[in-house]
Amino acid sequence: MQDRISNHPNRWVLTPVTGETDTYDFTRADDPTQTGTPLNKATFLPDATVTNIETVTGASGVSLPCDALDAIVNALDTMGLTRNAKISYGTWTGTGSGASRSFTFNWTPYIVIATKTNYAFSGGDSANSGADSFMWLNGQTSTGPRTFTLSGTKLTWKYTNSAYQQRENLNESGVAYSIIGVCLK
């Protein structure tokens, strides 16, 4: 778009309308050197653009520029271009107390790996070798002896039948743990 450039900005000629009282026609008298792009439908949202947006996005009733922007944003969201995955990372120090342990992510976790920090990841399926770590995939309610509950973005894991509950819950007193999650908005 181009601005209007003139030698006498805001200069107008007022011509009285014949037969009317206090009524005038305004005529620009600013002596433009560049007339600029007109501010009208053809420059803001021409019919061809409306047709193109409605055809590509499937939207209907696009009339105003804001309608066009909404249609485009909605289409992008549907296509997943604004639905980003995120890696979340966290830690905690075990308290040695409680029947379960949980971690709340910002977004919905789909893959979660948790382990005792500075400790080899061992899969989490065994009451012994896997006691200090686990990998969880969205939808799983248990991996071996450990049960999982996803409530919103909060993942809770619980182990109740072992003599080593706090170890299984990744909550041994004073022990450092790490967790990483692949999350979707």
Add this chain to the structure above:
Amino acid sequence: MTRFIEINALENGAHDNFTTTDEIETPDGWVIIPDDMEVPLSFPFVTFHYRKGVVTDMSPLPIPAPEPPNDEPDPNEILNALLGVTE
């Protein structure tokens, strides 16, 4: 990465805690441990004061002896572990 600690202590005197890279609001009943605060070796067995949602000082507490296991492992559980059987 923000570090949070629960204000109320658990039964054994420890305070639940976590850090996260997510940008979250401080959960109700929790406060933030400043990045530059030295955390006692006894953590999470600590006592602390806070002001306006941020810990201002932290002192160590004695670490209780670990509780003995609640009960003996179930024999089937041991057998399954040895055999690699998952439930």
